[in-house]
Amino acid sequence: MVLKVKEKNDQLQFPGNRHFIVGDAEDPPVRDNMFGACIIRSTPHHVSSPEQAIRNLSSKLIEGGLFFSSDPHDSYVRFIFDFLMKVWKLHDEKASDDPLIKEKCLKKWLDDANIQGTIKFSTYLPPHIFLFLTEGASTALLSRTDTIFNSIPGFRKFSSLIYAEGIKVEQRNLSG
Numbered sequence: 001m002v003l004k005v006k007e008k009n010d011q012l013q014f015p016g017n018r019h020f021i022v023g024d025a026e027d028p029p030v031r032d033n034m035f036g037a038c039i040i041r042s043t044p045h046h047v048s049s050p051e052q053a054i055r056n057l058s059s060k061l062i063e064g065g066l067f068f069s070s071d072p073h074d075s076y077v078r079f080i081f082d083f084l085m086k087v088w089k090l091h092d093e094k095a096s097d098d099p100l101i102k103e104k105c106l107k108k109w110l111d112d113a114n115i116q117g118t119i120k121f122s123t124y125l126p127p128h129i130f131l132f133l134t135e136g137a138s139t140a141l142l143s144r145t146d147t148i149f150n151s152i153p154g155f156r157k158f159s160s161l162i163y164a165e166g167i168k169v170e171q172r173n174l175s176g
Contacts, residue, residue: 026053028060037066044109045071045099051109058113061168067115070122073162074100081160084126101162110164117166121159124149 002020009018023029025040026047038057044050054069061067075081078100106119124145130138149155 026056028056030060032059033062035060035065036062038068040069042071044069045101050101051105051112054109054115055113058115058168063168063170065168067110067113067117067164067166067168069106070161070163071101072099073121073159074102075160076157078160081126084128088128090127090131103162106162106164110166114169114171115164115166116169117164119162119164121150121156121162122146123161124155124159126160 002022006020021028021030025043026049038061040053040057044053047053058067072078103119110117110119123142125141130141133141149158
């Protein structure tokens with residue numbers, strides 16, 4: 001995946017410095033306070049201690065650094081997505097013993113890691129639907145369904161994806 005990202009980065013000719021590192025998410029092989037952003041996509045549900053991984057990744061961010069993560073959500077209708085994956089497997093995956101992220105847990109993990117931000121929900125349709133659409137049509141459908149379903153109170157519990165966007169803040173002093 002890192003090679004694909006590097007290739008895409010070179011094609012798009014993004015300005016600025018980019019570093020791509022392969023390492024253990026639970027113990028990243030870089031010094032603290034080094035990065036201005038961290039993106040972890042579909043990673044926490046693969047590690048044995050997602051809370052530790054998020055805390056360690058946060059330690060690598062500078063104060064004010066941006067954090068983004070996305071993972072499978074502990075949805076009320078998760079059984080539909082799981083059934084479809086058994087009937088028509090899109091990919092092989094090995095996840096942790098508890099592969100679905102709950103909103104309450106993610107909020108606590110972010111707070112413990114000094115990341116202040118928001119939790120959002122996405123993807124209310126099975127991913128199989130998007131295989132029949134062009135990239136533009138898939139993006140438009142995802143955007144529309146997310147807008148509609150996220151506007152319905154309580155409906156976010158039906159999404160298949162949970163993600164967090166935040167900023168690393170100064171560590172809070174809990175003594176006193």
